[in-house]
Amino acid sequence: MSEFNTHRFCTAPLLDWSDRHCRYMWRLLSKHARLYSEMVTTGAILHGDQQRHLQFDAAEQPVALQLGGSDPQELAECARIAEEWGYSEINLNCGCPSDRVQSGRFGACLMAEPDVVAAGLTAMREAVSIPVTVKHRIGIDDMEDYPGLTRFVEAQANAGVDTFIVHARKAWLKGLSPKENREIPPLNYDMVYQLKKDYPQLQIVINGGINSIEECQQHLSHVDGVMLGRAAYQTPTILAQVDSQLFGGETGPDAIQVVEQMLPYIEQEMQRGQRLNHITRHMLGLFQGLPGARRFRRYLSENAHKPGAGPEVLEQALAQVTQAA
Structure with a gap:
């Protein structure tokens, strides 16, 4: 597809699910998958139990920490701490639609403030030597569709970010619960494919509603990477096919x-x-x-x-x- 292959297959950050024990098991199934932590807020890292939030087994690598927050100084400090803990990547959450997240001014509501996101990503990039990436929706609420998405992506690309993980659904922040936001807004994979066509220099990873390795292969003819969430959790042996089917390696354990x-x-x-x-x-x-x-x-x-x-x-x-x- 392109020169990008660092994110060809990823597991999603899943709150209450993708903790270090889960990721250790996932790593047994696939050597090549890129694994993501649950979202951890900047406040939890700066004022909470870092050991509990950040500890992981070296066998999990490559593993990325997903951060929730919007204050550039706090994001930069948390990125520095995460790099010291040994994470391979810092990912900023701009996709979570929960009320609690909105009131904390992070998650999907940040798509309405691309300059705020860009400031945070810039501060993180200046603070660490590991990659800084962003995960977001294709839009929120009444934000105009493709032009709104490209405005958001361009602002982050101008801040030096080159890897975008795109959940191919809008988030409706008014009127839908987080669970409904994972299921009710229609999937629009074509919009994510178009993003890759229009910005070939960026690494575009698609997320949302992907349930099999066959579907991953279909998406990979249009974008650089795929991210599986609930399917990887509910039927983890799907991951045993990842190395052989997507990386030309060996089949994982049963x-x-x-x-x-x-x-x-x-x-x-x-x-x-x-x-x-x-x-x-x-x-x-x-x-x-x-x-x-x-x-x-x-x-x-x-x-x-x-x-x-x-x-x-x-x-x-x-x-x-x-x-x-």
């Missing part, structure tokens, strides 16, 4: 192998005080569509949260699958 490879990680994390269910909650979809999937989910759901539950609970859940096979 679900049973992933469970086996997670056991040492779980043991190590539990020695550090983590609870089993905080890790295994991300594994419930591993056997989606396979015999024994329901029994696996049920066993983990009923037992992983119990006091004293350890790796043996995951082994027993796996036995539910192998008995059904």
